[in-house]
Amino acid sequence: MDRVLVTGGTGKLGTQVVAALKERGATTRAMTRNRFPLRGRVSGDLATGRGIAEAVRGVDTIVHCATHPRYRKVDVDGTRWLLKAARGYGVKHIVYISIVGIDDNPFPYYQAKRRAERLIEESGIPCTVLRATQFHELVVAMADAVTKLPIAPVPKDVRAQPVDVEAVAQRLAELAAGEPIGRARDVGGPQVLSLAEAVHAYGSVVDRRFKQLPVPVPGKTGAAFRAGANLLGTDGEVVGESFSHHLVWKLET
Numbered sequence: 001m002d003r004v005l006v007t008g009g010t011g012k013l014g015t016q017v018v019a020a021l022k023e024r025g026a027t028t029r030a031m032t033r034n035r036f037p038l039r040g041r042v043s044g045d046l047a048t049g050r051g052i053a054e055a056v057r058g059v060d061t062i063v064h065c066a067t068h069p070r071y072r073k074v075d076v077d078g079t080r081w082l083l084k085a086a087r088g089y090g091v092k093h094i095v096y097i098s099i100v101g102i103d104d105n106p107f108p109y110y111q112a113k114r115r116a117e118r119l120i121e122e123s124g125i126p127c128t129v130l131r132a133t134q135f136h137e138l139v140v141a142m143a144d145a146v147t148k149l150p151i152a153p154v155p156k157d158v159r160a161q162p163v164d165v166e167a168v169a170q171r172l173a174e175l176a177a178g179e180p181i182g183r184a185r186d187v188g189g190p191q192v193l194s195l196a197e198a199v200h201a202y203g204s205v206v207d208r209r210f211k212q213l214p215v216p217v218p219g220k221t222g223a224a225f226r227a228g229a230n231l232l233g234t235d236g237e238v239v240g241e242s243f244s245h246h247l248v249w250k251l252e253t
């Protein structure tokens with residue numbers, strides 16, 4: 001692992017991955033759509049294929065973290081662009097970050113992630129796929145959005161096991177430095193809590209007054225979340241600090 005391309009290397013996870021790889025002595029290149037990238041970054045657009053071949057040329061490992069709300073274009077079609085270039089330039093290892101519990105959840109974003117996983121696994125390029133639970137930041141963003149209203153709508157009977165993004169980044173860097181292993185052990189945070197509890201905890205820390213309105217999540221997606229498909233299974237590994245710790249140390253300080 002000498003030269004590593006990090007797609008999504010400007011995002012929440014990707015910036016931490018770049019830092020973790022550098023700590024391990026790798027030379028990194030972070031992909032961004034920005035046409036005039038800063039030093040250490042490279043311009044490329046997974047939605048159109050622009051700049052992808054140039055970004056991949058000369059790297060031996062790719063850590064693929066890019067994502068976008070237009071996930072069919074970026075996460076699925078973009079993964080195809082990336083794999084084509086990676087095959088062309090003989091990339092030795094591609095490491096992909098995915099999400100815990102996406103197999104049996106028809107949530108469209110999760111199905112796009114599953115599709116991307118399959119493309120990578122079937123590409124013939126040696127690969128490692130790590131699934132993580134939701135990042136603390138995602139749960140905080142959800143809590144922040146709903147508690148701006150006096151009546152906060154919160155998905156009913158849904159739990160989360162949020163994870164520290166730095167711990168996920170460290171694991172990805174470790175995996176990128178090792179041999180390709182296919183599916184790695186899933187990772188998640190140490191605390192399982194209901195979204196109602198998470199929203200309540202966030203509201204207390206930022207001192208916001210609101211009432212919660214539990215909203216049932218319909219269909220098979222709702223059933224999957226209620227069944228805890230998004231939580232670590234018994235063979236998963238707990239990493240990083242808890243959500244409570246994140247609230248106190250990242251938000252209060």
Ligand SMILES: NC(=O)c1ccc[n+]([C@@H]2O[C@H](COP(=O)([O-])OP(=O)(O)OC[C@H]3O[C@@H](n4cnc5c(N)ncnc54)[C@H](OP(=O)(O)O)[C@@H]3O)[C@@H](O)[C@H]2O)c1
Pocket residue numbers: 007008009010011012013014031032033034044045046047048064065066067068074078097098099100113132133134135136138
């Ligand atoms: N958030 C979670 O709770 C969670 C949990 C488990 C797994 N994950 C996975 O972790 C990964 C990173 O998530 P994140 O929350 O860190 O994402 P993020 O902060 O939203 O960052 C998205 C990144 O994707 C890049 N990107 C977007 N569109 C692109 C395009 N067309 N071409 C090239 N790059 C593009 C962005 O780069 P520019 O804007 O600089 O172009 C940015 O670096 C995703 O694969 C996600 O599925 C997330």
